[in-house]
Amino acid sequence: MADLEGLKVAKDYHQEIPFANQNGFYVKGANSLDWGMKRHLSNIFNPKSGKTVMFAFDHGYFMGSTAGLERLDLLLPKLAPYVDCFMGTRGAIRSSVAPELCRAVALRVTSGSSMLQDDLSHEVVAVDIEDAIRMNADCMASQTFIGADGQLSSIDNLSRIINAGMRYSIPTLGVCAVGKDMERTDRFFKLATRIIAEMGCQIVKSYDCENFEEVAAACPVPIVVAGGKKLPEREALHLAYDVIQKGAAGVDMGRNIFQSTHPVEMAMAVSKIVHEGLTDAQGWEFFQDLTHA
Numbered sequence: 001m002a003d004l005e006g007l008k009v010a011k012d013y014h015q016e017i018p019f020a021n022q023n024g025f026y027v028k029g030a031n032s033l034d035w036g037m038k039r040h041l042s043n044i045f046n047p048k049s050g051k052t053v054m055f056a057f058d059h060g061y062f063m064g065s066t067a068g069l070e071r072l073d074l075l076l077p078k079l080a081p082y083v084d085c086f087m088g089t090r091g092a093i094r095s096s097v098a099p100e101l102c103r104a105v106a107l108r109v110t111s112g113s114s115m116l117q118d119d120l121s122h123e124v125v126a127v128d129i130e131d132a133i134r135m136n137a138d139c140m141a142s143q144t145f146i147g148a149d150g151q152l153s154s155i156d157n158l159s160r161i162i163n164a165g166m167r168y169s170i171p172t173l174g175v176c177a178v179g180k181d182m183e184r185t186d187r188f189f190k191l192a193t194r195i196i197a198e199m200g201c202q203i204v205k206s207y208d209c210e211n212f213e214e215v216a217a218a219c220p221v222p223i224v225v226a227g228g229k230k231l232p233e234r235e236a237l238h239l240a241y242d243v244i245q246k247g248a249a250g251v252d253m254g255r256n257i258f259q260s261t262h263p264v265e266m267a268m269a270v271s272k273i274v275h276e277g278l279t280d281a282q283g284w285e286f287f288q289d290l291t292h293a
């Protein structure tokens with residue numbers, strides 16, 4: 001391990017220069033992957049815009065029944081036409097979404113904690129690779145706790161998921177976890193997203209932060225940004241617009257869609273911003289026109 005004394009601060013991110021190793025395939029960092037991986041990534045990232053709107057509804061894996069997600073069977077078919085990818089557990093997806101209505105699947109494969117605990121950073125790999133293959137998952141999502149008590153075991157989980165994914169050409173989505181007591185600084189996200197990408201993940205899920213454009217530039221694979229806690233719709237649309245401008249490859253939004261007063265219209269507005277280049281003001285106008293809000 002490198003001696004950390006006198007470590008220089010990283011600063012040359014060259015955000016204005018596009019990612020270089022891109023010849024031939026549009027998903028960042030995926031140029032040298034095989035056909036099967038690229039096929040799954042093409043299911044997640046729209047080939048025209050190069051971006052994705054993932055809908056996260058995996059909250060039940062540690063929060064149980066969550067406001068807005070009480071009836072997945074009613075919600076998911078309504079949202080399906082307006083998002084690119086469903087991020088959920090195998091239990092939620094198998095039980096509540098008809099295969100013909102399902103979008104690309106980001107399958108949550110780690111588990112082991114519940115909101116009744118203080119320390120949520122210890123998880124296990126709960127889904128066999130064979131079941132991810134049976135579900136035709138387009139990627140496997142693993143929670144990764146950098147700087148927390150469970151760091152070592154979560155990196156061990158992540159490695160095992162990536163290794164299995166490499167065997168069967170299924171990408172891994174490394175989810176950068178933020179705990180109650182964990183920093184949310186750009187210093188933290190630059191460290192965590194880069195560790196997750198260098199472990200071999202093909203996609204990283206992270207959060208907006210100061211200097212997000214530097215976090216995105218220094219991450220050699222696409223970053224999709226979590227929505228986080230419920231915001232007023234106007235602010236959530238601003239978040240989507242802002243991170244896309246700063247280099248995110250999409251959003252992975254949960255509560256800001258399913259806890260909206262109008263989840264379908266919110267998904268439509270987010271999609272317009274992510275895929276069609278609407279500004280946040282235009283997205284808000286679009287949302288208001290649809291909902292008369």
Ligand code: 5RP
Nearest residue numbers: 056058226227228253254255
């Ligand atoms: C937790 C997750 C969740 O699926 C996701 O972040 C929750 O989405 P949101 O914060 O937008 O409600 O990955 O780590």
